[in-house]
Amino acid sequence: MPHFYSLPAEIQNMILGFVANTTSPTPHTTSSPPYLPSLAPYACVDKFWNSFFESRTFKNLTITQADIPSLSHIVGRRRRTLLEHLWLRIALPNYGTSPCKRDEKPKVIWRLDAxxxxxxxxxxxxxxxxDSTGHKGMTLELGVFSPSDWASFMSHVCSVQQDVELYKHYLASGSTEQYEAVGDVHWPYIAMHRTFNPGQGLLTTAERKQHWFATTNNLLGWKPLEFTDNAAExxxxSVVTKFLIRRQQFREIYPTALNKMLESLLSVQDIHVERWRCAESHDEKAWCKEAQRTFGLLLPPSVKSLSLYGDTSSIxxxxxxxxxxxxSLAKTLRQYTKNLECLSISHLIDAKEFLHPFWPANSEEAIRLLPDWKNLKRLSLTSDIFNTGKEKDVNNLLCAAARAARKMPSLEILELWNGNDERASVFRYRANGEMTWRGTHIPALNDEVIRAWEAVSVNNTRPCIRESFKPINTDDITSTRRVIDYLASKDQVLHPVSASRAIGKRKRNDLADYERKAKKRARSDTN
Structure with missing residues (x-):
């Protein structure tokens, strides 16, 4: 019988790769049961096997706070250089979930914060x-969840819990195929909302509204999580280079807490925060006001890339x-992100406010005196003008963006976009001269916009503009999330897993249609 090491190196790696693919890619912790055999025994065969399997075992780790005391022991000094992604899933305690609840008790909020x-x-x-010496840097991902957050009678379809094993597979393989069959993270709540319709069940209209109010606040948090007053600095x-929160997490974290974390990460270069916006508008407004400090005035100087995404659902x-x-959040981000290389802000500010100094009313001389974004390579912004404005408003926005682009000598790609259940718009400019417009309601851009972007190419000594106009089929759009599929900067706007779940493989389904109709009803109620 041939000895293992008598086989060609390619065959050896194929065999070890097969073993790795049929075992758990991460070591078992106290917080998660073993769904697959562990790789650990194979790492004990010899030094070659040890090196091969440890490079996979310790590439990504998923832990809860219960695993933290043993983390340094499990991940020794040599293994730390292998760690690329650490996902901390904070398990919050249970709390009361009465459907009659109109607010959360202060002691419960304090316990969760503690x-x-x-x-x-x-x-x-x-x-x-x-020690960061010899360490290429790692991603620190944060997730926070209490079992009480998710409606109890839907625990069998809890997307937060389902995501754990699915995401581990993604971290090991880079594939998002396993997400195609599970739908978006909030779809169980869309299905649940249908049962609250008039004529469904025995509840009165007032009882339905109250029950749904309590349900959504449990999910998103009655109050954003904060550090307690007695928290130490x-x-x-120094080992964290990227900070990540995905939209898989529903609970809010207040910007003051995020700021304390970010300012202590000495080497952080990439901040990517996806969040579901607060259930109540006044809470959301307070979050955005405080975000001016966290992502503006106090943004760590080491940061090169900032991506913020604020998701909403009509339900x-x-x-x-x-x-x-x-x-003022748009103004602050404009003023304090001048040194970034990549900036993506979606559904938290309007591109019109971000580009305000470049609006047509301002003179060329005033624009010339504005500081440059010397390092900015990639910019992605959303604007409600694409959803509610007239063609003239869209043209003004794109001309303002062109004036701003002349202050971005390193610009590689700029995208402005938005959409809803009826409209979709994507404008894209590349430094190679490609200018693309895709929309459902405006077939092409006028000559004024084209001339404005031709001036960008001349000013930045880039190739001449080549226009491309491609319509978007209205039937392909059910929400703003579907528009993300048309973006060249999709991975900058959303994490690949988030984008996969938000976009979905199927163009339409009954849950997406229900959410779309609920949004229409909400619009008619506010008019």
Whole structure:
């Protein structure tokens, strides 16, 4: 019988790869049961096998706060250089979920904040002792969830819990195929909302509204999580280069807590935060006001890429965007992101406000005196003008963007976009001269817009403009999330897993149609 090492190196790697693909890619922790055999025994065969399997075993780790005390022991000094992605899933305690609840008890809020604070503090204490020498840097992902957040009678379809094993598979393989059959993260709540329709069940209209109010606030949080008043300062951490929160998490985290985490990450270069916006408009407005400090005035100087995404659903947020608009957030982000290389802000500010100094009313001389975005390579923004404005408004926005682009000498790609259940618009400019317009209601751009972008190419010494106009089929659009599929900067706007779930493989289904109709009803109610 041939010896293993007598086989060609390619065959050896194929065999070890097969073993790796049929076992758990991460070591078992106290927080998760073993669904597949562990790789650990294979790593004990010899040094070659040890090196091969440990490089896979410790590439990605998923932990809860219960695993933090043993983290440094499990991930020794040599193994730390292998770790590329650490996902902390903070398990919050249970709490009462009465359908009659109109607010959360202060002691419950304090208890949730205390667990959150302690978990972050404990992890930072561990990571602060890790030496970044020889470490390429790792992604720190944060998730927070209480079993009580999710409606109890839908626990069998809890997308937050389902995501754990699906995401581990993604981290190991890079594939999102496993998400195609599960739908978007909030679809169980769309299905649940249908049961609250008039004529469904025995509840009165007032009882239905109250029950749904309590349900959505449990899911999104009655109050954004914050650090407790007695929280100690977080120690500096040098091994984290990317901070990530995906829209798989529904609970809000207040910007002050995010700021304390981010300012202690000495080497962070990439901040990517996806969030479901608050259930109540006044809470959302408060979040956006405080975000001016976290992602503007106090943004760490090491950051090169910032991506913020604010998601909504007509069944979870009963307010319209203008009720939570904080114009000063757009101004702050414009002023304090001059040194970034990549910037993506979706559904939290309007591109019109971000580009305000470049609006047609301002003179060329005033624009010339504005500072440049010397390093900016990629910019993606959303605007309600695409959904509600006239063709003239769209033209003015795109001309303002062209004036701004002349202040971006390193620009590689700029995208402005938005959509709803009836409209979709995507404008794209590339430094190679490609200018693309895709829309459902405006077939092509006028000559004024084209001339404005031709001036960008001349100013930035780039190739001449080549226009491309491609319509978007209205039947392909059920919500703003579907528009993401048309973006060249899709992975900058949303994490690949988030984009896969938000876009969905199927163009239409009954749940998407129901959400679309609910949004129409909400619009008619506010008019």
């Amino acid at each position: 667990v959150f604070t302690r978990s972050i503090s404990d992890l930072w204490d561990v990571l602060s002792e890790w 977080l120690p500096p951490v 979870l947020q009963k307010w319209v965007a203008k009720q939570a608009t904080v114009v």
